[in-house]
Amino acid sequence: MDKKLKIYLSFVYLISFSIFIILNYKYISEFNLINVIFLLIVIILVNNFSMFFNSMTEITTSMNLPVLIPAFVVLNPFWVGIIAAIGTIEYTAKNMKFVWYKFLFNRSVFFLAASTAALIFRVVRPILDGDSFPMLSILSAILIYFLINNTLVYIVINISREDVNKFSLLNYFRELSKNLITSYFIGLILLASYINFGKVFFLLIIVLLFIIKDFFYSRLQQMNSYTQIIESFLKVIDSxxxxxxxxxxxxxxxxxxxxxxxxxxxxxxxxxxxxxxxxxxxxxxxxxxxxxxxxxxxxxxxxxxxxxxxxxxxxxxxxxxxxxxxxxxxxxxxxxxxxxxxxxxxxxxxxxxxxxxxxxxxxxxxxxxxxxxxxxxxxxxxxxxxxxxxxxxxxxxxxxxxxxxxxxxxxxxxxxxxxxxxxxxxxx
Ligand SMILES: [Fe+2]
Ligand SMILES: [Fe+2]
Missing domain, CATH: 1.10.3210.10 (Hypothetical protein af1432)
Structure with missing residues (x-):
């Protein structure tokens, strides 16, 4: 492993672990087991289903962030970090080698991004939203989540893969941010259903979202092949x-x-x-x-x-x-x-x-x-x-x-x- 990469990874582990200790100390007594377990299971399922759907449709949308949004509100920053770190563990296919430092890096990044975002949420909520539905404070939290998560990943990509074209941070963010807005709105819907209608309804909404996504994608794909067929026959006519x-x-x-x-x-x-x-x-x-x-x-x-x-x-x-x-x-x-x-x-x-x-x-x-x-x-x-x-x-x-x-x-x-x-x- 490259020396630069070693230093960088150690730095991320250290920061993440320090935050873990501090938050653990501060929030350990504040603990709602049912909410933690429920949201953890949901995020594990959603994460693995997303992978399944993504591999079929080649569209990379992650449902992790939308599910974390209700977690910002109902859990404390420590547990938000924990479910983000554990819930995003992906099934490693047999032909893929398990690399421990990558695994640890991913857990640290998710913990750091999610717990910091949840902390920010707690701080800004009374100022931005007061007693009303926390639209603005959620927005601030997911921006923080997005920035921390993607900056840390961007750096590791640029350090570890010398051969890769060094694309600019701005371009990288621009591409990723397309999903951010969708995630925000889906997250708000999930939050509203979690708070107002309970866990069963919340699960139904998630299932519905998967169906809608698949439906839209297959329509899109159909339209694409329609156009491709027409274009091919046009070439025949042109000849x-x-x-x-x-x-x-x-x-x-x-x-x-x-x-x-x-x-x-x-x-x-x-x-x-x-x-x-x-x-x-x-x-x-x-x-x-x-x-x-x-x-x-x-x-x-x-x-x-x-x-x-x-x-x-x-x-x-x-x-x-x-x-x-x-x-x-x-x-x-x-x-x-x-x-x-x-x-x-x-x-x-x-x-x-x-x-x-x-x-x-x-x-x-x-x-x-x-x-x-x-x-x-x-x-x-x-x-x-x-x-x-x-x-x-x-x-x-x-x-x-x-x-x-x-x-x-x-x-x-x-x-x-x-x-x-x-x-x-x-x-x-
Ligand atoms: Fe004609
Ligand atoms: Fe004709």
């Missing part, structure tokens, strides 16, 4: 971008504005926008020559292209988290009047996401033009939507789109009359 030329991404952008205009819920909008990004994924199965052809398509070629909705659906249908949204892909070429494909369903039978997509998809065709027809002007596009509302498009959605266009949302994309005139000449 064939010679015919789409960013079509899907533009449609997704229009969808974003349209969903906003229609006041759809955020969750629903996000799903429609994500699907919009890959709505023509089925075109990867359509022959390149047909997609690139600038001639009028034959009947057979046109029916091949129409298959892309079905292909897209088939391609993605086995991915569970996309499953509920795939009808948007399948039906994005259906028409309000029933004249679309693949099934010719009409009106409300067409999922709303698909109706939105149909409008945005057509907007892109009108703005950019196709090999057989030039782009349209803003005025023409408005006219086209008015004409097709209730026929090709859901009249309500078409109305919202017209509003958006009139408000100038897509002005950057519209080509001027002169530019289009030039294009028309080259088409003829």
């Amino acid at each position: 064939k971008d010679h015919y789409t030329e960013g079509h899907c991404e533009r449609v997704a952008e229009y969808t974003y504005h349209l969903c906003g205009e229609m006041n759809l819920s955020r969750a629903k909008s996000e799903r429609i926008i994500s699907i919009a990004k890959i709505h023509d994924i089925g075109k990867i199965y359509v022959d390149d020559d047909i997609l690139r052809s600038s001639n009028k398509l034959t009947k057979q070629e046109y029916s091949d292209i129409k298959e892309h909705t079905q292909y897209g659906y088939e391609l993605l249908k086995d991915i569970d988290i996309l499953n509920n949204d795939l009808d948007i892909i399948l039906y994005h070429h259906e028409r309000w009047d029933g004249g679309g494909y693949p099934e010719g369903i009409k009106g409300d039978k067409i999922p709303v996401g698909a109706r939105i997509l149909a409008v945005c998809d057509s907007l892109d065709v009108m703005i950019t033009g196709r090999s057989y027809k030039p782009p349209m002007t803003k005025e023409d596009i408005i006219e086209e939507f008015e004409k097709c509302a209730g026929k090709q498009f859901d009249p309500e959605i078409a109305k919202e789109m017209i509003k958006l266009i009139k408000k100038g949302f897509f002005d950057d994309s519209f080509k001027s009359k002169e530019k289009i005139r030039e294009m028309e000449l080259s088409y003829s």
